[in-house]
Amino acid sequence: MNNVDVIVIGLGSMGGAAVNALAQRGHSVLGIERFWPSHDRGSAHGGTRIIRQSYFEGLEYVPLLRRAYTGWRQLEEQSERSLMTLTGGIYIGDPQEETFAGALASAQHWGLPHDVLSSEEITERFPAMRPAPHAKGLFEQNAGFVDPEATTAANIQVATMHGAELHFGETVLSWTATKGGGVEVVTTRGRYGADRLVVAPGAWSERLLGEVGAPVASERQVVYWFAPDTSAGKPSLADYSVGTQPVFIERTDGNEQVFGFPIVPGQAPGVKIGFFHDYTPTDPDAVNREISEFEIAQMQSRTLDLFPHLTGRLLAGSTCLYPSSPDDHFMLGLHPEHSQVTVATGFGGHGFKFVPVVGDIVADLSTRGRTDLPIGLFSLEREALRR
Template identity: 55%
Template sequence: MEHYDVIVLGLGSMGGAAANTLAERGAKVLGLETFAPGHDQGAAHGGTRIIRQSYFESPEYVPLLQRAYEGWRKLEAESGRDIMELCGGIYIGDPDDITFRGSKEASELHNLPHEILDADEIRRRFPTMNPADDAVAVYEANAGYVRPEETTIANAQVAAKKGATLRFHEPVTHWQATPNGGVEVVTTQGTYGADRLVITPGPWAPQVLPELNLPLSIDRMIFYWFSPEYSDAVPYERYSDKQHPVYIEETHGNQQIYGFPMTDGPAGGLKLGFFRKGSPTTANTIDRNVYDHEIAEMRERALQLFPYLTGPVVQAKTCLYSVTPDEHFVIGAHPLHEQIQIACGFSGHGFKFVPVVGEILADLALDGRSAMLPPTLFDPKRAVLRGA
């Protein structure tokens, strides 16, 4: 049985970043993945993911995001791929709503460059939008999007160049801690041993970590691409990432939406979706079809902000969120086995942290601690995960 310093179970976004960082630090690494690099079966696909630092979810995330930005640029340089585009971001809502208020508070606390815009200024600068008259916004120039498929492929390529052994299309059937303090992992093709194990299971967490009984909701989500009706006043260029920001909006309790500029030309459509409007499923049983009533509901909501988004739907795709009760991540030592590190429950907002999560997991696997890891925010043993 071949032996490694660290085995990484799952080479999606977080696992690929962990394998990359571990290999860079000189560890003998084996990465195992059921699917191909950049696959569309989990949570790391769909062409774009928002990246931002004015973080309404909690100001505690901002230092991690600042570190992540460094990691994104490093991954671009090492892979030669275009991964991150900073086209700006706008977060629109009622003055007391979390979308606006939380973004403003995070910006002020961490001295992030930002602007406060009223509804008239939003319309003037971004004529694709027509927010409510009393809406306000935080505009952050240092925001934009990253490309998830490019990211997972880049991490795999760079990790392999640094010496990691990566095995795709090799499902893991069993893993266990061993009496000597190591681990053993069994796949459809062999058995491997290691001193340490990193488990990044994505929406398969309930199946891969059943002993923890984590209270994760695995939700079927949808993102949509709609075609605008162009005019001389609002031509295609106004929707392109040269002139249009990423966006998040919730006003008067109308359900938070998020989305992107048009990144694939005039025929590509404007991508958007509901942030928290999923239906319970599992990674193995998700319905990948998107239905007419779902498209109609999304269009009705989108028109509240984008009055010209009346053209055909270009496409719609499903995605999976793994949501914790407090919507914060799960990162840290397995509660039963200190030689095993876990990362899951990224709750629909984790992708922007990929490089820094990779660093944290490498720290934990090799050193047993990470100075970048918030003391309690992501603790696998925190009360909300124990039903306390």
């Protein structure tokens, strides 16, 4: 059993970024993934994921987002792939509701360029949208989307270029901390040793992390692509598309928060939209991938609150998994019992935009035992996780 410097369990979004960061720093790395590269069994698929900086989830995230944007451009250059498209982003809600008010607070605190728009101004600028009359929107130009499948492939590509050894189609059965301060990992194919371990298990957190991963709920999530009605007198297809329509998040009058994307060239010719949370816990190995007629009707009804002419048929639908922590903040740090083990999980539905900076943080933690980046919000021992 030959030792490497670091083993990484899970080669999805965060594990792939960690393998890449570690390999580029000159460490010998073994990455192990139960599925295939850029698979659709977890959280890193669906063609688009929102990227934004006016972050209503908390002021603490913005410095990490700034670092992530630099990382996205670097990954594009290294892999020679197009990953990030800036379309602008609009966050709509009641003036005091978190979606708008939190985004405004982040933009003002960090001096991010932004425009505050009334409901009428939103429709004037983005003709397909009809928010509630009393709603307000924060628009930021420096927002858009990233391609999740291409991102995962890019991290794998660049990590391999820098010497990482990656195993796909291999399931981790167990890992143990050894007396000498290292780790041993047992899989369906063999037994491996390393000085340090990174566990980036996504929806399989409890199975691979026990009590440490138990707070993570594996949540079934569905996204939909609806066709607009572009008949005479209604917004045109261009009004829903990249170039006019930005990415969006909306919650008004206490309804369920939704997020979505413009029509993207090369993808289903409809607007992609979903609920921010579905609140349906699931076994990650027995996910219901079928989308019911009730779910479709519920989503389309909610969609009409914002897009009154998005009344065409469902063009496509997709299910994925959100590994969410109880407070929706990430779980990122050293294992409380084994300092040679770094944990990266609980990224839920809003973590993908942080992929490059999480890779750097995990590489810091697993090789130096600390990071200079601000991650106090993500402590594995915070009160919300103990409850």
